[in-house]
Amino acid sequence: MSPSTIYDILVIGGGPAGLSAALSASRQMRRILIVDSQEYRNNATTHMHNVVGFDHVPPLEFREKVWRDLERRYGEDMVRLVKGRVGSVENRSKAEKTLFKVKSEGGEEWSARKIIVATGAKDVFPDIPGYAEAWGKSIFHCLFCHGYEERNTPLSGSLAYGLIPLVATHHLGPNIAMASRLSEKHVIYMNGSPSEQVDQIKADKVVNALLQSGRVTLDERKIERIVMRGIASDDDAKPNDHANLVLEFADGPAAHLAFLAHPTHQTLSPGSAMIVKDLGLELTPSGNEIKAISPMQDTSVRGVYVAGDVSTMMKAASIAISLGSAAGAMVARELAVEDALFPASGNA
Ligand SMILES: Cc1cc2nc3c(=O)[nH]c(=O)nc-3n(C[C@H](O)[C@H](O)[C@H](O)COP(=O)(O)OP(=O)(O)OC[C@H]3O[C@@H](n4cnc5c(N)ncnc54)[C@H](O)[C@@H]3O)c2cc1C
Secondary structure (H helix, E strand, O other): OOOOOEEEEEEEOOOHHHHHHHHHHHOOOOOEEEEEOOOOHHHHOOOEOOOOOOOOEOHHHHHHHHHHHHHHHHOOOOEEEEEOOEEEEEEOOEOOEOOEEEEEOOOOEEEEEEEEEOOOOEEEOOOOOOHHHHEOOOEEOOOOOOOHHHOOEEEEEEEOOOOOHHHHHHHHHHHHHHHHOOEEEEEEEOOOOOHHHHHHHHHOHHHHHHHHHOOEEEEOOOEEEEEEOOOOOOOOOOOOOOOOEEEEEOOOOOEEEOOEEOOOEEEOOHHHHHHHHHHOOOEOOOOOOEOOOOOOOEOOOOOEEEOHHHHOOOOOHHHHHHHHHHHHHHHHHHHHHHHHHOHHHOOO
């Protein structure tokens, strides 16, 4: 396409949400450009789980299948993928026409009538040496994504530290209850938290019941270092020694675990924050997501839509796919209505 081409839709981000949005909109023969910097949130993991039809499939295999489908069925002329990072978005909308000028950090420029922001989220890690290396391999933020492969193991743990208040008060008990089902014994690690926080966790009625059972215990010691002795067995066929993750403490013996469950805090990625600033998009009350103002994923700015982890607290691939599908359908609908009412609003 020539540099003067005005794309119908420019999708920023080519993870499950962006790809799903592109697929929906392709069904309406729209010219779509996906610009993707390829830092997918699940890059740290070898397999994706709990996505119907793609359970225990490497994330790359999933993306390649979608790209093949898009190319084969809708054609490269209609859906184009560019590897790169969007560096700025300018809103040049006038009256009934919406128009956006998008520049990559590498200096490429594109114009598009609609924007779908599908830029994912950033996971915020607690300041524990070795945590980042074990993330997604033996530290699991979501028990529907990982953990089942470590079932029937002697010992696993939950980290009750570095959590946002909402998780600490409402979700930690259920999360520990689910994690503890996967091994014979389960330990809640407090990582030297102040005594008020330890008391608060103990007072949670689910945690309290689990502690009473004797199968779940609590360890208040400060973790000095997390060491990976190998990755958790992510393959059902391979035996696992069930103790890949070692927690070393300031005092006392180390713990050897099959996995550590930790519902990490997520926030806007730098790539999303830049778009929010450029377009003046409204955020959710927590400030961690771009606010979708309807179930069809439109935002506070006309012509801009949002999908996937950047738009919801429910951050999982299947949900990103579903929100992407809604955004793609909504954009296609809006474009069809505009073309009917203002026939000149298409490509010049
Ligand atoms: C370790 C780990 C394991 C997980 N395992 C599972 C699992 O088994 N099952 C499951 O359902 N979910 C899993 N998840 C969650 C899942 O990865 C996310 O919910 C899903 O990737 C969200 O899709 P998305 O398209 O919104 O974002 P992403 O997949 O993160 O894609 C966003 C894309 O946008 C790009 N981007 C950002 N800013 C810009 C910019 N300015 N310009 C261009 N591109 C940009 C990023 O580089 C990235 O490529 C896991 C998450 C983690 C962290």
